[in-house]
Amino acid sequence: KAGVTQTPRYLIKTRxxxxxxxxxxxxxxxxxxxxxxTPGQGLQFLFEYFSETQRNKGNFPGRFxxxxxxxxxxxxNVSTLELGDSALYLCASGRGESGNTxxxxxxxxxxxx
Amino acid sequence: xxxxxxxxxxxxxxxxxxxxxTCNYTNYSPAYLQWYRQDxxxxxxxxxxxxxxxxxxxxxxxxxxxxxxxxxxxxxxxxSQPADSATYLCALGGYGGSxxxxxxxxxxxxxxxx
Numbered sequence: 251k252a253g254v255t256q257t258p259r260y261l262i263k264t265r266x267x268x269x270x271x272x273x274x275x276x277x278x279x280x281x282x283x284x285x286x287x288t289p290g291q292g293l294q295f296l297f298e299y300f301s302e303t304q305r306n307k308g309n310f311p312g313r314f315x316x317x318x319x320x321x322x323x324x325x326x327n328v329s330t331l332e333l334g335d336s337a338l339y340l341c342a343s344g345r346g347e348s349g350n351t352x353x354x355x356x357x358x359x360x361x362x363x
Numbered sequence: 364x365x366x367x368x369x370x371x372x373x374x375x376x377x378x379x380x381x382x383x384x385t386c387n388y389t390n391y392s393p394a395y396l397q398w399y400r401q402d403x404x405x406x407x408x409x410x411x412x413x414x415x416x417x418x419x420x421x422x423x424x425x426x427x428x429x430x431x432x433x434x435x436x437x438x439x440x441x442x443s444q445p446a447d448s449a450t451y452l453c454a455l456g457g458y459g460g461s462x463x464x465x466x467x468x469x470x471x472x473x474x475x476x477x
Contacts, residue, residue, distance in 0.1 A: 254406075283463025292470065293407070293452065298463035306464045340406050344463060348456070349395055349414065352463055354406035 252277065254343050254355035262361045268329040271358045275322050275343030281305075282324040283352060284316060287338040299324055300346045331362045366390060367455060369468040377476055382440040384471045386453035389434060391466070394457025396429055396436050401450045401470065410451075411438075443475045 255274040263269050275282050284296040295308040299318035316326040322343075328335055338359055344352035370385035386396070395414045399407035413420045413429045413436070420427050426439040440447050450472045454465040 281463050283465075285467075293454075293465075293467035295464050295466070300463075308464075342463060351397060351409045351412050352465070353409060354399075356406045359404075 254341055254353055256339075256341050256355035256358050258358060259356065260359045260361075262363060263331050265331055265333060265362055267331050268327060269331060269360060270325055270327045271339055271341075271360075273324045273326075273341030273343075273355060275324070275341075276353060279343035279345055279353075280322055281344045281346035281352070282318055282322065283342045283344070284324070284326050285340040285342065286310070287340055287357070288336075293340070296326065328360075333362050336360060336362045367453065367466055367468045369451075369453060369471045371471055372469070373472045373474065375474045375476065376443055378444060380443055382443050382447070382473055382475070384438040384451050384453075384473070386436040386438070386468055387434060388455060388466075391434075391455060392431070393455035393466075395455075396427075397454045397456060397465065398425075398427055398436075398438050399452045399454065401452060407452055412456075415457075440473075443473075445475050445477050448473055448475050 257272045281300045283298040285293045287293045298306040302318045313329045318324045338357045340357045342352040342354045367388040376382050397412045398410045401407040411427045413427050424441045428437045450470040452470045454467045456465050
């Protein structure tokens with residue numbers, strides 16, 4: 251069974267640009283969550299989608315947004331990139347029931363220059 | 364505000380010994396707690412989940428305990444091997460009723476020397 255797939259794996263953007271990251275969950279999983287990981291802050295929750303609806307949102311500015319499609323695939327978008335947005339962006343999928351684990355992809359490394 | 368701490372940023376032990384990692388939290392009552400392993404440049408890999416009504420969980424050489432009174436979880440790796448070297452993350456769950464919203468500690472980097 252294929253794991254969580256994230257694309258692209260690495261990317262470099264210029265300050266002020268926008269970026270879209272993609273995540274394909276494990277087959278049968280309807281929940282997709284996004285996290286930002288930096289050396290200073292660790293893993294921080296961005297948002298969770300379930301059945302195309304945002305179910306929870308972390309404490310990030312409105313420049314960070316996401317969506318989920320009917321096939322459970324998800325995208326996140328960051329607009330007006332800042333240097334501080336450089337991070338590893340991780341996607342995780344799960345069945346959507348609290349108390350069950352979530353499974354992470356390998357992440358997308360974003361560098362903003 | 365909610366706070367989760369993993370007691371040390373780094374832990375160095377000798378091969379064959381038992382590694383014990385600690386996770387403490389405040390201002391939070393998680394329904395469950397999870398431990399993940401993360402290798403450099405890779406995504407976290409799930410290891411164990413323990414619920415608030417469970418005291419201990421085991422899986423092969425791994426053992427996790429959960430004390431909701433002390434607000435603490437201990438993660439043990441027995442007979443440690445150099446291949447166990449990685450960063451270990453604890454995460455609290457059950458917040459907001461959703462599955463994907465986990466609160467992570469910053470991790471403990473374990474180094475097992477041969």
